[in-house]
Amino acid sequence: MYVLGIEAATPVAAVAVVDGEKLLAERMVHNQRTHSVNLLPMIKAVLEDAEVKYNVLSGIAVSAGPGSFTGLRIGMATAKTLAQVWGLPVVGVSTxxxxxxxxxxxxxxxxxxxxxxxxxxxxxxxxxxxxxxxxxxxxxxxxxxxxxxxxxxxxxxxxxxxxxxxxxxxxxxxxxxxxxxxxxxxxRWPRGAAVAELGYRRLRDGGGVDPLALLPQYIRPPEAEVKWMQKIKR
Missing domain, CATH: 3.30.420.40 (ATPase, nucleotide binding domain)
Known part of the structure; x- marks a missing residue:
């Protein structure tokens, strides 16, 4: 069972492909570029490194939080969009x-x-x-x-x-x-390999969901939401 793992909930962007609990390929970067710039080229590269085509993937696992609100949104949007386009289940993994x-x-x-x-x-x-x-x-x-x-x-x-x-x-x-x-x-940083392996276990046990059903684990509300709630209470 091939699974793609995506981590973007922290300042690190990391992706990996596993076959069951066997790691096939992994990439990680910690640079000044945003995750929206890093992730798609990394995903393409890690699939090529693993010699795995997207159409043989069994699912996508993504770090679902807690973490950076912006990073979470980028990682979740990337995973959900790819899963929807490729017709795959997706699973969230605690950062x-x-x-x-x-x-x-x-x-x-x-x-x-x-x-x-x-x-x-x-x-x-x-x-x-x-x-x-x-x-x-x-x-x-x-x-x-x-x-x-x-x-x-x-x-x-x-x-x-x-x-x-x-x-x-x-x-x-x-x-x-x-x-x-x-x-x-x-x-210090969560690895794409860990996200992929934990995702594999959940997918193996029937834990995958439709991409539209996957939600982030914020734990506390985003700052923008807090300010909006304060504003409407005045």
Whole structure:
């Protein structure tokens, strides 16, 4: 089962093609160009690298959030448009789960964090159970102090990863001490391969949906929506 994975919910644009749980090709860029410029050429290239035609794909997986509102819209629109044109089911994958997925099997807790601005992080808490990630808490938009208290009371080693680490890593080190492990910089961004592999599992189990039915996981409303609601309440 060939699946195309698309990640655009963070500053990184990443795409991959898997055959089941076998990675065939992957590309990732972190540059100043917008995802709307990067994604389509990357998708074309990764299909060529994998030597896979679009008409043999079984579905498309896309990072569904939380993350950048603009990036989410671009990634979701790209995945949904291609799925509709190619007649494929599409599946949304949590950006936080995609971040945590490569650490499956690690002892203790796994806590991906994304910088949500406004002194908040997007976060979730996982552990490995029977070889798969188990979601214990989240996804949530939370102040770092509240998340640190949540993790501290669990009294279990925890690995933190994601683009929130450069911003809040020292804070969590001070709060959690030897309970905390920081994943390396190479684990800072969600990979297209993780999105594709998780998407494959959902599609295999019948989790694909019509492109028009797929919605992003914002967690908190976009700033434009907040301002509009404030305006109409006046």
């Amino acid at each position: 936080l789960e995609a971040l945590a997925h490569p650490l499956t099997g690690q002892k203790g807790l796994i806590c991906p964090i994304l910088n949500a601005r406004k002194n908040e992080v997007y976060a979730a808490i996982y552990r490995t159970t029977d070889g798969r990630l188990e979601l214990l808490d989240g996804p949530m938009a939370v102040e770092p102090g509240e998340l640190a208290r949540n993790l501290k009371q669990r009294k279990t080693p925890v690995t933190i990863l994601g683009d929130g680490v450069p911003v809040y890593g020292r804070f969590f080190q001070a709060e959690l001490g030897t309970q905390l492990f920081l994943a390396p910089g190479s684990a």
